[in-house]
Amino acid sequence: MFKQSLINRFKDILGEDNVLTSKEDLLSYSFDSTPDFESIVPELVVMPESTEQVSEVVKIANEKEINIIPRGAGTNLCGGTIPVENSIVVVLTKMNKILEIDEENLTVTVEAGVITQAINEAVEARELFFPPDPGTVAVSTIGGNIAECAGGLRGLKYGVTKDYVMGVEVVLPTGKVINAGGKTVKNVTGYDLPSLYSGSEGTLGIITQATLKLLPLPDTKKSMMAIFDKLDGAAETISSIIRNKVIPVTLEIMDQVTIQSVEEFANIGLPTEAAAILLIEVDGIEEVVERDAKKVVKICKENGAREVKLAKNEEERFEIWEARRASLSALGRMRPTTILEDATVPRSNIPDMIRGVNKIAEKYDLHIGTFGHAGDGNLHPTILADERNEEEMKRVHKAVEEIFDLALGLDGTLSGEHGIGIAKAKYMTKELGEDGLQALRDIKFSLDPKGILNPHKVIGAGDNE
Amino acid sequence: MSNKILAEIEEEAANCMKCGLCRKICPIFDELENEATVARGKVNLIQNVIEGNIELTDKYEKLMELCLLCKACVDNCPVGIEVDKMVFKAREHLAKEKGLSWMKKGIFSFVKNKGLFPLGMKLGATFQGLAFCKNKGSQQGNNIRVGIGMDPNRVLPDLAKEPFRDRYPEIVKLNNSAGRVAFFTGCSINYMQPDFGESVVNVLLENDIEVVIPKEQHCCGLAIGSYGDIEKSRELAEHNLDVFSKYDVDAVVTACASCGSTLKEEYEEWLDDDSFSSKVYDISEYLVDVIDFDREDLGKLRRKVTYHDPCHLVRGMKVSEQPREIMKSIPGLYFEDMKKPDRCCGAAGTFNIKNYDLSMKINRHKIDDIKQTGAGTVATGCAGCKIQITDGLNQAGMSQEVVHTVQLLDEAYQKRREEREEEEVKVIS
């Protein structure tokens, strides 16, 4: 428990309403979207409204060696915002102003707590768009997206959040405020700090503002759904599309377990005996979209697609994507606990990955549906279980570890977009080795010598040497 | 176990993934920005009560009170968690463990009392001049003169001098009827919006449907149930079931979304029987889906109209197309949807009495949305929403009229009759 005099210092800076102290409020910030983790109650929750306030809060925390948990919407899937002992949660959602849309330099400058969809709504009116679109785009904050380097459905063609971060304002663990990067396309003045803060998961400082790159809104788009009786056919299609120089915006896969779950849940007429479904969207100027769509349909058929549906209008497009939208819902409805992994492999290894996951599911007698961003190799094997069943959870944990080994064996990575947080910290050396992890620790502690910013996340506990 | 009531929802709570997508649509969270007020936060708190981590504190009680039961989270939830039902249960549990406040107890007993309530409301209508003064703002209605814990700028409608049900015989007979329905009026229509009720009767008669308005019907029980007194609600439900089963009718129609969805959804649960619920239709649903109302005899209404979807109609009874279809069938009427027609107006039954400032902040979005459309008329399907929106318009200095959808239909039928009379006069002269 903090002394009242300390709490009052925070209240003086932030105002009474922006400091939460009741047990009910604190419990509400003891968890995030991550399943299967013990929640930990913070000592205090604060909601700053300006960079100055963030800086003052961090200065006190630094002085008193209090841990800081930066938090946006709390929708991450790696336990990134679950508090640690002796911590305050700094919620950024009240810093939600869009500061400037610069149509000449194609940038938007925003405060960290802006909801990403709000950015898109604001710039779309000027025929611009901000491509990264995680499934939580309507609720998650740009600060959280940057700190996790969020991806989403458009990664294949447009990349991920870090590809759009041109400048950041950061409150360092000492409370000092720095600005790095800016509106210029070219900038090599010093280390690339905007990139360092992308995917930093709140461990290196608090991002308070960002300048982001925008693109002109594509004229038009076309969606297709292809149904395959053989997994290899779907896999070969993915490679073949890219080989034929078509880069779809979105290229998603749903495996049989997912198809069956969706059909059971939503009843939208999916063939439950199919091995895989690909959902593909191409965008750009009309002529190119027409040409690419034709090419894709042809490639699907050449590779044994039993059926290819091409959406003729917005309504049909909506129907096609219904299946994908329903995936998480359908799987989530089947069992109380839904563990969404995101081990990622080079796209050429997707079939081996899916097959491997199925074997693991069989071995541990678990229900695992795999869907995800096939085009960029970012799959979401989704394990369904019940947190309250200890024996089952043991099998789940073993399966998760094997999924990581499988991905790494296929030249992949532990996480494509969901981040490491506390959920995957213990597997870091599997991918980076001891020396690699130590390099991360060295970066962390040179910026945050007291280790107060989001401790134990990414680099693990027992990390102070 | 004292948590028997909560045990019923433990499994549903476990199904909540805490994904946080509810943050997008909760009107209360939108204003307060506190994770404790959003659906997943409430589920978490209820789980903490079940696990014994927190007591039934005043703060917890307040947080459970901060729910509009608007079902927006239920609709948006990827796994369809019924958070409104969970809040209902949490309130029931609180009422059982902590008791109801003396004020709620008093009001609920008054409402439940079948003799005293009508009498009180009539006395209220006679003496309302003492408590109210005429509103001088852009909307008609009254402000509250004496402090009874309500904001003095708030506009409320007159209490009807003659309640709706006193204005009609119990059976409004027709010679050659095409059908027969019973009309569940609810308290708001009976005592505050008898004009809604009159239009319901008029349009039904126009369509050759005989109307039964059982005198013995009583409050649906939603207001009481939503604050935790399920026992009293259940008694009311049983009473209404008895009353309505005396009449041989094709359907039971409602014109107030809250009553309608209570009869349709909650009664099934409270009475553990769906024979009554399955007969209940919202008036617009009945007109469009059941009898395919007469679209020939509609006169012109030159008016731009927008529509507010009451939560209990769009997400409760799943009725949203039908009122729009009625309006679009009226010649001359220009319909334009607002941006978020199904966003809660903040009324939420009695929520707006205890949390007036918050409810008006929520309402502000609705008023802005209405303004954007440039419509001069706002139609809706719930008396509570009408009162709340009228109040909001008044505070914004806006003079749009707020009506029930069937009032427009009623007017269009009347217009046609007038047009026809004029035509006849012309022919004769």
Ligand SMILES: Cc1cc2nc3c(=O)[nH]c(=O)nc-3n(C[C@H](O)[C@H](O)[C@H](O)COP(=O)(O)OP(=O)(O)OC[C@H]3O[C@@H](n4cnc5c(N)ncnc54)[C@H](O)[C@@H]3O)c2cc1C
């Ligand atoms: C249903 C569902 C679907 C999802 N789909 C996707 C998807 O398609 N793609 C994807 O990439 N992710 C996805 N996610 C994960 C999640 O939405 C993203 O990680 C998102 O970026 C988190 O944003 P947030 O605002 O909720 O951040 P939070 O969860 O609050 O925080 C995330 C991390 O960032 C840190 N942080 C937050 N704000 C700041 C700041 N201002 N400065 C410094 N550090 C900060 C936190 O400490 C934490 O470590 C999904 C999650 C769910 C529940």
